[in-house]
Amino acid sequence: MTGPLAPTDALRLEIFRHALVGITDEMSVTLRKAAYSTNIKTRLDFSCSLFDSRARTIAQSFAQPIHLGTLATFVPAILATYDGPLEAGDAILCNQGHLGGLHLNDVCLVAPLMIDGEPFAYAVAMAHHVDVGGGTPGSIGLHREQYQEGLIIPPVRVLHDGVIDRSVLAMLLENVRSPREAEGDLRAQLGSVSVGLRRFSELIAERGRPAVRRGIDDLLEYTHRRSVAAIAHLPRGTIEATDYLDDDGMTDEPVKITARITITDEKVTFDLTGCDAQRPSSINTTRGGTLSACAYALRCQIDPDLPINDGFYQVIDVITTPGSVVDSVRPAAIGAGADTVGRLTETCLRAFATVLPELAAADSKGSMMNISFGGVDPRTGRYFVYYETQAGGYGGRSGLDGIDAIQPHVQNTENAPIEETESNYPVRFLRYELVPDSEGPGRWRGGLGLRRDYVFEGDVTFSVMTERVRFAPQGLFGGGPARSNHFLRDPGGKADRFPAKFTIALRGGEVMSLQTAGGGGYGDVRDRDPDLVRADVAAGRISPQRAREVYAVAVDSPPSAAERATPGSDPTTEIQS
């Protein structure tokens, strides 16, 4: 660490930072508004960044914290791996997940800003493409090895002298189920990096190269200093926690996730060497995903206003065993590794809760809830593929109930509107509502999960890759567990229940019901204010029976207005098979 900033830099650095963040924000807006697939344009599953000539992150814009560590890992690895020429007007494409993405769906585009024949900086746009080929529509299914998960694109030059390489594009589009969306999304990514390069060039023209280079160094140094100052507020020592994934989808054997976190003056070290070895299944994750989990858990404990750049990453050390579930190597499949990232995140949060209880939240729904389906669209005769993730409950907090139906922690993707989805895809929804009684009880209860019932116009292949069917979200400090995830075919009839990871063929007209987990409770349920219980009953969040049995609060008022208006709407009555 070098000395403090010169006083004049302390006065002007904020201005430089505004300029850089403005560029990545502009890149994000361009990508979002021009993209074709719902997952990018509506659900914001993408990330835009600027890197300096040494492949250090200097500014980022994203809505998904699961991208906190991906590009920071991915981009240096792509640049180190790519051995072709690099000229002005070029851009490199890559989805080779083990270099740092979450899965093959994360397609990364890197464009250099060339000055005097040397790269001065890079503009990068990574987006989750809805399908990259492979064994299941949406490319996120149960697979034994990566080769089943889709087209693997090593770093290749897709743009040369500002012109798309038609043969690379043809190779890509021929291998995916939704070529029109893939091409539109790739063009939106190209638009995004071109905006980034243009704005960065203007910044250099305005300030001069030396000043920009010095500004970058100062900004990273400043961020590092602030990050060190922020971790100074954490208690010194080692904390740890262990949790398990339900299974790997191929066998019933739970997957151990364990984190030992050591906080020192200048570093926070995440020792993950106790995690299980990688499995012949899609649940493995990469160094990039693992860094995201650790970085997120740490950021939640410290100054939320910290810039996100290389200066922040410098305070984080992640120790893993190559070939483990949190640092998998080829040919490990990684399609559903985000659930491992999610579990690792909450395991780290549980460790922090032991020393910072006032800040902590109990377990959330604890799974990504990857849903994908595809088939021939009866409306058009063309193949279609669709991907989304569903919200669930957030854990209770000190003084605050958990949030109902929300994306927790590293995940923050929006829902796709019912009307838009029904207009564009051969699917109809029967219900999209909260699941009463799905909360973990506690002095501060968890949030409710949600229910989304699908019925298809034609035959489809339907995949769920998730977690928390077997091991429910747990409470904190005496709070109770939440209802786990439930997947039911024909919920009003036979109600066949499915495990956390499955791919099935559904016939047109068949109903599949997704009921997501609630959040765990915080604190002893006996300390809950009875008035809050009564309010939950009045709002139909908790049944009178559960109020009586779990919260020991007798509610003698008649059922709530809403319950009377929609008799039989309580989904829990339908799943007792």
Added chain:
Amino acid sequence: MSGFRVAIDIGGTFTDVVLIDTESGERWTGKVLSTPHDPSEGFFRALDIALELAGVQIGACRSVLHATTVATNAVLTRTGGPAALLATDGFRDVLEIARQIRHDLYDLRTTKPLPLVAREWAFGIRERLRYDGSVLLPLDEDSVREAAAQIRASGIRSVAVCLLHAYVNPTHEQRVAEILRDEIPGVSISLSSVIAPEMREYPRASTTVANAYVGPVVGSYIASIEAGLRDRGASSGLWLMKSNGGLATAATALERPVEIIESGPAAGLAAASHYAALVGSRDVVTLDMGGTTAKVGMIDDGESLQTTAWEIGSSAGSGSAVAHGSGLPILGSVMDLVEIGAGGGSIAWIDPGGILRVGPRSAGADPGPACYGRGGTEPTVTDANVFLGRIGATSMAGGRLSLDGAAAAAAIARLADRLGVSSLDAAVAILDVADSAMIQATRLMTIRRGLDPHGYDLIAFGGAGPLHACRQATALGFRSVIIPPDAGVLSAFGLLASAPRVDHRVAFRRRIDVVDPAEVSATLDRIEAEAIARLPPEARGGDLRRDRAADIRYVGQSWDLRVAIPGGVFDAAAAARLRADFDAAHERTHGYAAPTALVEMVHLAISVAAPRPGIADRAVADRAVADRAVADRAVADRAVAAPVGAAPVGAAAGGDEGQRTARPSGSRPAFVDDGILLVEVPVYRFNGLREGDTLAGPALIDGDDSTTFVAGPFDCRVGPHRVLHLVAR
């Protein structure tokens, strides 16, 4: 037509009034403290003062115009309603689920915005439409009656109805409304197919529910204002400013109260449009910098830029263009503003990494900046301006509020000590950081949309806008800077410059290559007739401005772009032209076009507006304003007026006739950009300037409401109506 018009704008701190004699142009202005517990109290105090000063009776006023925050506050403080929601069975949690996202990524204690209808009052109705509007499950009328019975028993009298796909086929919603009217006497009903007939159920439900939620509050507020006006013998009607910058009669506003949620900012933009027209500038960026925030807006080709989707209650200046979800979405035309937490009261501080930051925390009015001498000790942007001589010790409020320069200097010095720099460097840096945040906001407004600031003028207003305008112009390359003479009461003035206007948009999803042009024409004609029917009766005749447009996207995209449809018959050639215009707009906005890709229309939109009234503007003034320290006293603004048109539009930038070099009234030491010391800078009194005067920067112009800083490289010319026009040499 002779008579008086009076305009009242209620803001967070002050209620401003402007009374105008429409024939002579004579004007009286006043400022009283707002009365948030009962805004009508401040309204009538302001009105009475203006009437008294002018010596006229309310009966002589032919219209009373009003911009109000009553609807906004009802939502922000959750004091509207109560309201109920009827939704398709299985989907009544549309408000609870919302977008399922967190607006704050790293806060474990985050929350979702609280819905305006509690879950117990959201009912499922058995019915179902398909995506194309065809009926899958007919309406079960008993399920409506069951809900109605409970609503009736509860006392709730405002009901929102939002059924799936009702924007394609409104018949189920219409039948629900009939049943509700039968079952619940006196019920007020908001249908999603009427309020916001667009695809995507959450924003449509949110907007419809907001309409139902603010209805009762707006209704009783308007009733109390109208009763007060009647008691005073008023014969004129009450007009309200809508979010889209158009006026509505009280009666039409009550039909769609959600449309007046952004009443206040719209009035400021309307005034800026007025002055832009006066000086002949059609393309303008507006900078409204007040005490807490700065708002950047845009006037493009004479019309203030609007957006059709925004959030109420979202945190200003969240810093990321992709973060949203902190507020409640509202569909409908509203002034498109980028708002950031940088105002005169924004506090400068040193963050844990040791760098200087400004805002978003503001010293507000209490204690206010250190220089107000009311106990504030933290340095603010205003303190930096005082320390650097940009604001004189006696420049505020026409000299009646004297500033404590020593307190400002002490606050700056404390900050400078901690940074290890001189006070001068610290003060200059505070302005630089605040300016850079505003430059970023302005950049979002212009460059990000593919608009080049070199083709735009910057109109700056609000208490602090005229001090910071030159820096924006230099950084972004605006053609010129325009400072209107009424910066401090601009919103109230904007009411007088506004006219009735209705924006109407309907879903119309058709591929442009196969659309039947006759269907487009017929739909445009139909929605134009619907829009005109929503204008107040008094505004329907006459020469209406009619703007038609389509929202268009490439097939597969979700985000559309608005493209104007020229008047005249819409035929195949017009469809082809529209497609080409869309490709060009996409190229401009998103950096590429795909001329061979399929294109679809998503909405058709129409805007109908009555002509804006001409306002006689004062040519010279001997003006006084209310002392901010004793703000409840209003002072007459007795101005001799020249009617609009006496000076040719565009004369500000025109020839040399009548040009005089203005004489400064004095000088004070002030910092000029790129200087190293304070230097003596000439100071002009705004009230001593006359049309045709010129002066060269660096210079300071002390006005009653604000000080204008003319930076070194700028020349300033006093245009018609004493609009200041600053152009870089």
